[in-house]
Amino acid sequence: MKDRNIAPVSEFGAELRNQGFKVFEIKPGENVVRTYNRKDFYKICLVTGHSLVQYADRGIEIDAKTLFFGNPHIPYSWEIISEQYTGYTCLFSESFLKVNERSESLQESPLFKIGGTPIFTLSEEQRDFIASIFKKMIAEDATGYMFKHDLMRNYINLLIHEALKMQPAENFFKHKNAAERTASLFFDLLERQFPIESIDQPMQFKTAQEFANRLSVHVNHLNRSVKEITGKPTSAHIAERIIMEAKALLIHTDWTIAEIGYALGFEYPAYFNNYFKRLTGTVPSSVRMQPA
Known part of the structure; x- marks a missing residue:
């Protein structure tokens, strides 16, 4: 297995800040998929080759033609083996893609949300078509066309929709009643607490009652709605998300276990250790010792 140096995102920092997007080709010998950075941009990558991806708390091996969607709110790292x-890679900010405030947040997309499908294995035909879009983007980026940014948004949306067409229909979520609306508001508030970016800004809501108070609904209504829509209680979703973030922080930061526990709302390290072990069957230190 051969490690390669990972070029920093700051290489394109000024251009990204000025334009809100950047598109480029990944050439042989380069690793420009890059390690996760909390301040990074959304990414769409088309890659061919063998690699290992650590996505949130999951390890994924890739050895095919692949389309990847990276979310700056979900930690990942990428090791190239081939x-x-x-x-090809396209980096962009949400503000670049959203033309108005009424546009749906990218975090609501099945491609970018927590638990979504970020990696697609492509056929030769699909790979060639996706590659043709990236080639058009690169060519257009070099022009002085007055409406170039509008065209780039169209290309990015085309990439997104091509991937959405590969998604099973049951992955799409529609609000049909009050219970679905309440559950949606709960999950939105839950996700807004993540990622934890600073030890000095710990998560605020850890219990169903705290979420209900913030949403101005009775806790029984919240619990019924979430259970009706998902089949699991509110507390289970909160616990799963806390553990997911805990594993990500253990793998991707150098914070102490006590600091991670405090950032996740545990006043004392022993409380965090006991909570983590009760839900996972292991202690936080064992996750930290695992190879990335």
């Missing part, structure tokens, strides 16, 4: 590894 000697020949090629493709």
Whole structure:
């Protein structure tokens, strides 16, 4: 297995700040999928080759033509194994893609939300079509066309919709009643607490009652709504999300276990250790010792 140096995102920092997007080709010998950074941009990557991806708390091995969607709110790292590894990458901010405040947040998309499907294995035909879009983007980026940014948004949306067409229909969520609306508001508030970016800004809501108070609904109504829609109690979803973030922080930061526990709302390290062990069957230190 051969490690490669990972070029920093700051390489394109000024251009990203000025334009809100950047598109480029991944050439053989380069690793420009890059390690996760909390301040990074959304990414769409088309890659061909063998690699290992640590996505949130999951390890995924890739050895095919692949389309990847990276969310700056979900930690990931990428190790290239193949000697020949090629493709394309597009970086963009949500503010670049959203033309008005009424546009749906990217975090609501099945491609970018927690628990979504960020990685797609492509056929040769699909790979060639996706590659043709990236080539058009690169060519257009080099022009002085007055409405270039509008065209880039269209290309990015085309990439997103091509991937959405690969998604099973049951992955799409529609609000049909009050219970679905309440559950949606709960999950939105839950996700807004993550990622934890600072030890000095710990998560605020850890119990169903605290979420109900914030949403101005009775806790029984919240619990009934979430259970009706998902089949699991509110507390189970909160616990799963806390554990997911805990594992991500253990893997992707150098914070102490006590600091991670405090950031997740546990006043004392022993409380965090007991909570983590009760839900996972292991202690936080064992996760930290696992190879990334």
